[in-house]
Amino acid sequence: MLKIDRYSSVPIYEQVINGFERLVLVGALSPGSQLPSVRSLSQELSINPNTLQKAYAELDRRGISTAVPGKGRFISEDALNNLKSCAGDMLSELSSAVERLALCGIGLNKIISYIEAAYHTAPEKKGDTK
Amino acid sequence: MLKIDRYSSVPIYEQVINGFERLVLVGALSPGSQLPSVRSLSQELSINPNTLQKAYAELDRRGISTAVPGKGRFISEDALNNLKSCAGDMLSELSSAVERLALCGIGLNKIISYIEAAYHTAPEKKGDTK
Amino acid sequence: MLKIDRYSSVPIYEQVINGFERLVLVGALSPGSQLPSVRSLSQELSINPNTLQKAYAELDRRGISTAVPGKGRFISEDALNNLKSCAGDMLSELSSAVERLALCGIGLNKIISYIEAAYHTAPEKKGDTK
């Protein structure tokens, strides 16, 4: 379900967060879906339960998931909305990269064509009828 | 010449690197220009000399500057080329952000118009004859 | 009779306890009233019998109910008194919240008017002659 790159400079717990957010965005996980338990997933990914716990706690805090002690952890109703509301942050992230490319002399057209390509590689959402 | 945000989450040494790279890209520093000495600049920016030393070492490593023992440190001949060759990294950085925006349902047109805006805020290079 | 919120952060067994205490305070259950059996109620609420057993045991311990082996579990004679004697705990619970509000600069009058509102939303006790 998730892939962890142990040699990446991005922390493991953040990779986990990104991974699950992606699964929600893609539609692979919907509200009510149960996440793997801390123990089982930590074993499967060979990461420490504490590390996974930290990632899960952050997902809860972001309103992506909800923990029900003794039962498990589930994708929350508002998961998608909570994710989409962060899109603005992404846009501003683009800004600095684009500015730098401009300074490097990369033409605007080249950047745009690159972006169009990237845009179309994004997987369609399951059952997205829009 | 450089501004350091001591409370930014991006490390000081990285801010220094970015700052000098920017000065080169913008044309404020050209091959042969002498960089301030570790001692003087660290004092001016009130940062730790070790931190600055680390930044300078990285600039050397990237082929932006060259240290001439006993004389000082200078922008290298290939500084600009070395910088531009990294543009590819930037492009791939865009990729993940764009893909995520796509998943969030942000339209391609919105992204492009945003990028055009960002592009045009980039300062013109001195003597840029494009 | 009782409503369980399976997604509340307050544990199910505690919701059960609160629920029955409330029923006693409100007068819906009086000394001698029989409580539903563990088996039937756990089924009705679709909660684990162990969880309900734990709640019932706690109600016994607090002197709210008494189990009569072979017959069932009944509201005890002193249920109301035992409940009211806990009011002191509530009062002290108020204390820390009020102190913090004071530190936050909330005026005393604002707090009082809020409390008056909350007070009047409480349901009247059945047969309350005050």
Next chain:
Amino acid sequence: MLKIDRYSSVPIYEQVINGFERLVLVGALSPGSQLPSVRSLSQELSINPNTLQKAYAELDRRGISTAVPGKGRFISEDALNNLKSCAGDMLSELSSAVERLALCGIGLNKIISYIEAAYHTAPEKKGDTK
């Protein structure tokens, strides 16, 4: 500076959070004040560095403090405002306690006089001229 009750049911990391928030509200810590380092304070309170780290991370998240890697952690400019904006949560916390007291037959006047007492035990803020 802080007192930890190791036998309290409220988690240690939460006690730490509450403690520092209180120090800010009381005026003992102001924007720019440096917090004790993770190592030193964890030793002083004889708690695990990880536990303290968790508390500190939460204070950062709440905008009470800011970590400057390599330098230390400092009370943020908006600490007070960020704290006060949570006052609403406190008010709603009062609600359930008051309602229950009402059911226990505690008179409104008794509750109010109790609250007035609690209110006045709150320490004056240092230099509070309001």
Next chain:
DNA sequence: GTGGTCTAGACCACA
């Protein structure tokens, strides 16, 4: 010396 991440493993509450 700072803070941040991670592993290993215990122990508790809850269902």
Next chain:
DNA sequence: GTGGTCTAGACCACA
């Protein structure tokens, strides 16, 4: 079997 908290201690980046 769930999730949550805590300890012990290593190791890294940064100043």
